[in-house]
Amino acid sequence: MDYLGVVLIVATVATAFVVIARRKALQGRRVRAEQQRQLTLAKQAAEADVSAFGEELGRLAGGAEVDAGCGDEYDRAVSLHQRAVAALAEAQLPDDLCLVTEILEEARWTTARLVARAAGEPMPSRRPPCFFNPGHGPSARNIAWQHRNVPACAADAGRIEAGADPYIRTVECDDRRVPYWEGGPGYAGWARGYFKSWHGSRLIADIQSGNA
């Protein structure tokens, strides 16, 4: 092979490398942009939950519950809220929101205990969050819905038994609102965190795939 042939081969190989590197960089930018888009959407859902829980804490602080010997539980709930706020601020990827909702699940359980104790009611059993909207807090019982057995808050269980639709949490997906379990992979971490402590539990066996 003459000198010119070698030069041409080297030039062709070099050009191919440049093209591949550019494609990879473009692909990497697209992946990062898509992750950022998903993070923005899922963060909106997590932010709504964190702020709704903050409002609930405000209501409890103004009521009789905190004065009724439940100060420690209230402090615990406040501390969990602060941890959720920090985890939300630190989230870099959609999956990072799993930690935010895992903390919120415990926080909701803490205030459920607080309210029961203040009302002189028996301590509720610890249960997974309401499937229809985990932001509703701990479920009251499981109920049959669309051939599945799902945990539901008392209000949603009552609606289903009355023949009405439950209040399903919707999220933004492709410029429309859909039930959160149809929201795509960006919401997976956010939803998973709520049910993380219940992994393997028969109470959520019908929804563990996330495809209810």
Ligand SMILES: [Zn+2]
């Ligand atoms: Zn509910």
